[in-house]
Amino acid sequence: MRQSLHGVVDLLTGSAPRDLPEQDALAAWQALFFVVPVVSTTFASFARMFSHLGRESIGWVLIDEGGQATPQSAVGALWRARHGVVVGDPLQLEPITSLSSRVEGALARAHGVDPDWSPQTLSAQRLADRATPLGTWIGTAEARVWVGAPLTVHRRCDQPMFDLVNELVYDRLMVHATGAGGRVAFDEAHGRLPASKWIDVPPDGARGHWVPAEGERLDRILETLHARGVDMADVMVIAPFRDVERELRPRRRRYPDLAAGTIHTAQGREADVVVLILGGDPRKPGAKAWAAEKPNLLNVAASRARRRLYLIGDRGAWAEQRYFDVLARYLPDGEAAPPPA
16 A cells, blocks of 8 residues: 555656656555545546556546536546546536637638637536436527536525525526524624625726726725624725736735635635726727626626625616626615715
8 A cells, every 4th residue: 555655646746757657656546445435636637646557547537617618628537437426506607718719710621620629619518417307498599508416505695695696697597595593693793784786986097907096986885894893804905907906905914814815716706805996988888788798797796795795886887788787786885974073
């Protein structure tokens, strides 16, 4: 056993011989799995870690956030597995590919590949769902997708976030099962913070997609949360644009435990309080149209919040966008909480 575990160390550090027989590498991995049943890694490291193993040599491969994974990144792991479980949400953020759609289309035509298999629109999750006979259709009438083995019981978000995403994305298929205990405890601990709301800020003085007046409202909210005793590790500030994300960095230095970044970095995470700061250059309306092209971005943003969702931005301009009009119905207009005395 000791020799086998030493062999695994050689495999993990890359010092094992390249011509190591597969059965020897497999014996070493089996020894490790006897001691540590689950090993976690990334797709980028998988091929190197398991380079000595062949087809169906691993019992199970579990893929998390499969909706963000491209099929080509998962194929090597699944090829080495006897069983695969792909967990994700095709109605949250989609994979990001470096190949342009024009080049990808040309390659598809040259090789006779149907556009339905395009990595621009297909994730490992969508591919797994296609192969799953038991499931259901979810999504809006314009963008319905087939999902296998849907998990419909939702246990994260309080209202109004649950009803918002349930109507916006899931065709009211989800069942709300968030217990009242967490909400009551949060309210008792923090003196009933203001309800979730949309803080309307006109885009005057915008610098790119950053609106300084929105930053002032954000500072007032963070000061109030800190004064009410909210652990800043339970607060997340997110934005759709990198211009806004760059302006959040001084806030992270002021509150070291604060999570802040773009919406794309927030998938898979959650917080009691989420502040969504929209920004948006009024001279570039196409940027808002990009954010509202699909419900996925807004779905991720709203569903990160367990207890409160505070949205900061130009309500008049954003509420005209698709999907954001639904958000405007669920979030009342309101001013930021006054700074603590």
